[in-house]
Amino acid sequence: MFVVGLTGGIAAGKTIVASRLAEKGAAHIDADQLAREVVGPGTPGLAAIVERFGEAILLPDGSLDRPALGAVVFSDPSARKDLEAIxxxxxxxxxxxxMTEATASDPARVVVYDVPLLVESRGAGEFDRVVVVHAPRGxxxxxxxxLRGMDEVDAVRRIDAQASDDExxxxxxxxxxSSASLESTIKQTDALYKRLVALAAAKAAG
Known part of the structure; x- marks a missing residue:
């Protein structure tokens, strides 16, 4: 199994790169999607969140009120750490x-694990390759x-809650x-995919 950790700061353009890699044939696994699944209704994850943060972070239908939870954890580092621990x-x-499912029929397939908080949560050690999508903070x-209609103060706070560009x-x-054109980002991504395929094939061949 050849696993690429794909990361980048919020609004860096990581979604564009992930989508392009998937178009080229990579297996795309989205950490944010998994994070939603593990706190779905009836899950142990949601129960643990309610125990820690109270029922105020639930919607009337019993599902997680993400904006309400986000408002808490993005303004309180200790609360964010508690959420991450869950x-x-x-x-x-x-x-x-x-990942195992994605490579069951093709061990040489490139697996792209799309994880915004790679530096903060997973670390680089468990990946064969780490790809960072980068654009200046400003x-x-x-x-x-x-593009998202976000208040500038809120945008800055969310960026500051993540790892720094240097990290x-x-x-x-x-x-x-990704600071230039979309065409440039796609061109870089296509060249990257060729390198990843070669590396994955070499690993599969032993």
């Missing part, structure tokens, strides 16, 4: 299951305000610079 182990276990704030770049084997 969700990260469950996500890690589910991700391994999905550009990412502008994207969040312009991410320090663990990168490959960097996709």
């Amino acid at each position: 969700t990260h182990p469950a996500v890690r276990e589910l991700s391994h299951e999905r 550009m990412r704030v502008a994207r969040m305000v312009t 991410r770049l320090a663990v990168a084997d490959d960097v996709i610079d």
